[in-house]
Amino acid sequence: MFKKRHLVEPGDFTIEEMDRLFDLAEQIERDQGYLRESCRGNILATLFFEPSTRTRLSFESAMLRLGGACIGFSEPNSSSASKGENLADTIRTVSCYADIIVMRNPKEGAALLASRYATVPVINAGDGGHHHPTQTLTDLLTIRQLQGSIEGLTVGFCGDLKFGRTVHSLAKALSRYPDITMIFISPQELEAPNYITEGILKKAGVSYIETHSLEKVIADLNVLYMTRVQRERFFNEEDYIRLKDSYILNREKMKQARDDLIILHPLPRVNEIAPELDEDPRASYFKQAKYGMYVRMALLASMLGRC
Numbered sequence: 001m002f003k004k005r006h007l008v009e010p011g012d013f014t015i016e017e018m019d020r021l022f023d024l025a026e027q028i029e030r031d032q033g034y035l036r037e038s039c040r041g042n043i044l045a046t047l048f049f050e051p052s053t054r055t056r057l058s059f060e061s062a063m064l065r066l067g068g069a070c071i072g073f074s075e076p077n078s079s080s081a082s083k084g085e086n087l088a089d090t091i092r093t094v095s096c097y098a099d100i101i102v103m104r105n106p107k108e109g110a111a112l113l114a115s116r117y118a119t120v121p122v123i124n125a126g127d128g129g130h131h132h133p134t135q136t137l138t139d140l141l142t143i144r145q146l147q148g149s150i151e152g153l154t155v156g157f158c159g160d161l162k163f164g165r166t167v168h169s170l171a172k173a174l175s176r177y178p179d180i181t182m183i184f185i186s187p188q189e190l191e192a193p194n195y196i197t198e199g200i201l202k203k204a205g206v207s208y209i210e211t212h213s214l215e216k217v218i219a220d221l222n223v224l225y226m227t228r229v230q231r232e233r234f235f236n237e238e239d240y241i242r243l244k245d246s247y248i249l250n251r252e253k254m255k256q257a258r259d260d261l262i263i264l265h266p267l268p269r270v271n272e273i274a275p276e277l278d279e280d281p282r283a284s285y286f287k288q289a290k291y292g293m294y295v296r297m298a299l300l301a302s303m304l305g306r307c
């Protein structure tokens, strides 16, 4: 089902295929021995041209737990990219050494390009401000686990909705689930791009609103997806400094929220969630990071045809 395919953006998998991955991930969580050693003999290459903690380490941990091995780089200066090698040549070469490639790159479209030159499956671990489909699998699995299903929910996205690729991917994926309402909360300069709101949501008949005020909408939400202002995508530091603390979620603001709200964040967090909230039972971002590893185990084993 998943063998010999790429994962470049959330639309590459059907809802049924994602459900299968979530079932597998839940089974791995229940039975930590499940699929262990299923990828013995396989090699994962992690090519990270941009910084990462969770995505790279959770992929590597997932592969090691499946009995496979990992190669790669986390710093483009240590690869031949620094000598001027183009991405196509890097990918063609790494395809000779690894059975599957996970790549993060600052350029939008880089993963799609890689998938055209690779002779092994490519997983997009973030292409600039565009997409991040495995974070979306993580987010959907977390919502399914903690809210019981991915239907009939009001989901708020807050922060940098312009450059935040996790927002773009999750909004696109959620547009395919029934009865979802999305609320986009951002400063005017960091609003979600039109290709998401007009191009995808409106066309799909998804109900959504855009606002600048978190306080006004927080009581309506089942899921609050906080995001960091993406400093690395700004053209100048002054704009970043002006916008970076637009929203800071704290105890006071959470007084208005529902008891069954879940707070998600792809992490890393900078200032947008006060650490005082980490003990709040609604704060679910570290659980989310753990689900990320299980869903990546399910994804690797499936894409390698090992389950």
Ligand code: NCD
Pocket: 054, 055, 126, 132, 135, 165, 166, 227, 228, 266, 267, 268
């Ligand atoms: C996100 C990313 O890289 O887009 N991080 C992640 O993979 N968990 C979010 C971010 O960097 O803000």
